[in-house]
Each structure stands twice: as C-alpha cells, then as structure tokens.
Amino acid sequence: MDTTQQRILKTLKTLPNINPVDVDALIEAQQDKNVNLVRALLKQGIISEQDLLVLLMRELHVPSIDLTQYRFDERLKSIIGEKTARQYLVMPLSMLGQTLTIAMADPLNVFILDDLRNLTGKDIEMVIATESQILRGIDQFYNSSSTGLADFGSNVQTEQDEALAVEEAPVIRIVNLVIKEALRQRASDIHIEPQELGMRVRFRIDGILQDILTIPKESKNAVGVRIKLMANLDITNTQTPQDGRFKMKVGKQEVDFRVSMLPTTFGQKIVMRVLDKNNLSVGLSKLGFSKEAMTVLEASIYKPYGMILVTGPTGSGKSTTLYSLISKLNTPERNIITIEEPVEYLVDGLTQIEVKSDIGLNFATGLRAVLRQSPDVVMVGEIRDAETADIAIKASLTGQLVLSTLHTNSAAGAVTRLVDMGLEPFLVASSLVLVCAQRLCRRICDSCKKPMDINPDMLQKIQHRLKPGTVLYEGKGCERCRGTGYKGRVGVTEVLQIDDNIRDMLLKRKTSMDITRYAQKNQGMKLLFDDVVDKMIAGETTLTEVFRVASEDE
Secondary structure, three states: OOOHHHHHHHHHHHOOOOOHHHHHHHHHHHHHHOOOHHHHHHHOOOOOHHHHHHHHHHHHOOOEOOHHHOEOOHHHHHOOOHHHHHHHOEEEEEEEOOEEEEEEOOOOOHHHHHHHHHHHOOEEEEEEOOHHHHHHHHHHHHOOOOOOOEEEOOOOOEOOOHHHHHHOOHHHHHHHHHHHHHHHOOOOEEEEEEEOOEEEEEEEEOOEEEEEEEEEHHHHHHHHHHHHHHOOOOOOOOOOOEEEEEEEEEOOEEEEEEEEEEEEOOEEEEEEEEEOHHHHHOOHHHHOOOHHHHHHHHHHHOOOOEEEEEEOOOOOOHHHHHHHHHHHHOOOOOOEEEEEOOOOOOOOOOEEEEOEHHHOEOHHHHHHHHHOOOOOEEEEOOOOOHHHHHHHHHHHOOOOEEEEEEOOOOHHHHHHHHHHOOOOHHHHHHHEEEEEEEEEEEEEOOOOEEEOOOOHHHHHHHHHHOOOOOOOEEEOOOHHHOOOOEEEEEEEEEEEEOOHHHHHHHHOOOOHHHHHHHHHHHOOOOOHHHHHHHHHHOOOOOHHHHHHHOOOOO
C-alpha cells in the first residue's frame, strides 16, 4: 500500500502543467538525501503554493485556512511562543477545552504534531495554510500587541473583564457581546441570519422572536468561522448543514449552547439554542405546575415501572419537564439512560446517547441497545413511530420506568394516539401510568402591570368563567420587558392519571373525548384551557395569551 507521500507524488504526475520528469527527479533526491517533500516541491517550482495547498487538502482530507482573513488571539502566545512557531512553521489558532487548533505548512510531518503535544500538554488539531502566510503571520503576530492579522478566533470561553475585552479581536467581541446580551435578556435562542446588506440578529424571548441588532456585512464570514470554531465544526464546509455545541462560562454561570448552521441564499444562517442547566433544578412549581399536578407527577415517577408521557407542541417545555423529573431520580443507586435527538442538556450522573440516523442509530435501535444495559430509568426523547412506541411500552412492562414525549394536543389524545399507531390497546393500558400535556404562556411584566380594558368579543367567549367584579390585567410595556408587556413564561398543564377505569375504556376503544370527560368528572382533571384561565384570573397572564395558548375545545 502506498504511503501518503507516494500517493501525493503519483497524483502530482497526473496534474496538468506538471512535468513528470521533475517529479521523478524529486523522488530520487528524497531517497538519497531525505529531502522534505513540501519544501522541495516549492523550492524547485514544480507546483505553486496555492495548488499544493489544494492538493494536500484533498489528499489528506484536512481543511485549509486563509490566514489573511482573521485575527489571532493574543492569549495563545503563552501556549506556543515565537521560537516554537518558527521552528515548526505553525500558528496557534484557537483553544477549545484541551484541544489546540494550529495552522501548519507541512501536514506530512507527523513528528511536529507529536512534539507540540509534548510541549503544550494539549491535544492538537490541525488545518493547513501556506508557508508564506504562516511566516507573515508569525512576523505580525509575535511582533504586535493587538494589531495584525484578522483573528481566527480563540475558544477560551471565559467572560473577561472590560479591560481585556478591549484587547480582544473585533469578531470575538461581537460574538461574546451577542451571547452576553442574549443571556441578560433571558433568550432561549439566538438567530444570526445573513442578508444582502448584513446579518440580522434576533433573540427568541418568551417564545417570540425580537430584532436586536444588525452585524455589518464585512464581519459576516468572520462571525460564522468564530462560532464554528467554538462548536468544533468544519470551517471549510459552507454548503451543507452542520450541528454542534459548545459550553461557555459567563461570570459564574456556565451555559451550554447547541449550534445549527444552515446554508441560505446570502450565506450560513446560525441558530444557537441556549441550554441553561439551572432551569433543571428550579422545581415543578417554578415551571407552573399546580400543587395537585405536582403531587400526582412526583408520585408517578417513584413507581418501579411503567410509562410517563409529556405531550405538547415544539417549544412547549416538554424536555425541561422531563429533565426536572429525572433530576429527582438522579441518585447513585439508579442507572438512568437517555436517548435523544439531539442531547438537550449534559447532566452528570446520566448516560446520554444521541440519535445518529445516518449510521443507523435511531430511537428504536438505540432503545433496544439501551435495554441491554440494565437501566432503571429510560428517557426516550420522542416517540415518533410505532416501532419505538412498541419497544418503549414493552420495556415499561418488564421493570423499567420509561419517560418520553409525544406530539398531541391533549393528555387523553396521547393515550388514543398510541392505539391509533397500531399498538395493542391492552399493552397501552397496562403500561401507561400518567400523561401530562403542557404549553407555555407569557407572564405579565410586574413592572408595568395594570388592569386591562377587555375587548367585548373576547369577553363574550370567557365571561361565563369569570366571577362578577373579576379584574384582568395586562402589561402596558416598559424598558424592563422591551415594550412587550411580558417578562418570563409560566407552564400550563393538564395531568391525566391512568386508572383502572381508563384502562377499561381503552380496551373498549373509547374516544379521547370520552376519557377526558371521565377524568374531569372523576379525577378533577383540569384542562389546559382551565389552567390558563385560572392563571389569567390570578393575574399571571393575559386574555390574549389564553386564546393564543389553548382553546376551550382542546
């Protein structure tokens, strides 16, 4: 089998404008004098520096980088000094955890990577750059303070004090400021969208997207590369979607971010989901669960086996509820395994598996493998098909507590949906312990809360539920809520306990409406609409939110 160098030399001889005789002479010189291939190719003028870069990138499957486009991070000088950089012809680019990314001119010299690992104590990742760019970069980087080449981006994700922020490269400041502002405004998602004249930045706050700022067009590529480096993504890939994640410490707060890159007409759109683990320990009461609902839910998770479902549309807080429940079960004596797409929160004490459909690891195959690991509790991110549902239900009948989500409008709808998917009613009836349907509604801003004038049409729809003299509230809008009248969100829930009568109704193929009526009458189950109306009467939310979040016939 040919070595990498032999493969590159063979490819060279097939290229246009390359004289095979020159390549043969180089091969002989290599054998006699152990000549460095990359340097010899350039010194003898056999191939141009740029063409060699493309050849190495293609043959080695290693990305290349144009060093003239980015600024380097001054802090990396302490990891690789000038003497080392010149000796090995490398430039330090970024630092993420224990992984140092470098640009090097001779990727065929594997001894350089070994030496740098020993010198720095870091894991080394490489990209390729031309020798001339690296030499020019060394001259400017090590002989300057904060001026010089454009910053490729540091991945030391720690919020610096204001003095240090001034010295940071502009692109790092831009990204850090966007993230810091998103956390300050309690955003759940950061959208960075390329447009013809710049990049629009929007935050999703309390479920609603809001315009924040526009990044200048000239910073578009640098911002994309910076975020790709932070998320350990391929900086050379701009044509296909990519997903990644990174962790950032802001002050004393450590936050995970999930990153999605999507090619669009004007460049790559970036969406960063903010995953704050502090949300997992706030408790069900802070999520909006009533005392009655909490009592039922917490009793159900301590059952030795069975299935608990949380249902609702995308963005309704299902994952947060599941993780909050699991956090109560997360003790050393329990083996808890999750299978998700993607993993939302990284939690100590859990075994977490990410679905990768491209290699055949879907929810069904992953769940089969998980069940061979002797779990006590299994969380399945979502039940999407009959196969996954069947495996999950049978697991819940053989000694595991299974928690999962389903997309239905109501709690009773989830019960009948499983039967509609083709599962045997007796299996569904035997396995289900509890179903919780939920939504998120916006909470009135306390700083600008005031009694509201009710629209007569809307009042007519709700009047029969209001006692005489009831005062409803709204937020008039202020600086603290960015003029929206809302600040924060509260959960709206509907909890259905599966008792023997409901199991019997399932076996008799009763409808979800039949099950709902029974639960209302005999369990005192509060519907989503009832719960959000109660929160409106209590002054937590508005009449507008009532009809946005739920309808009376759900």
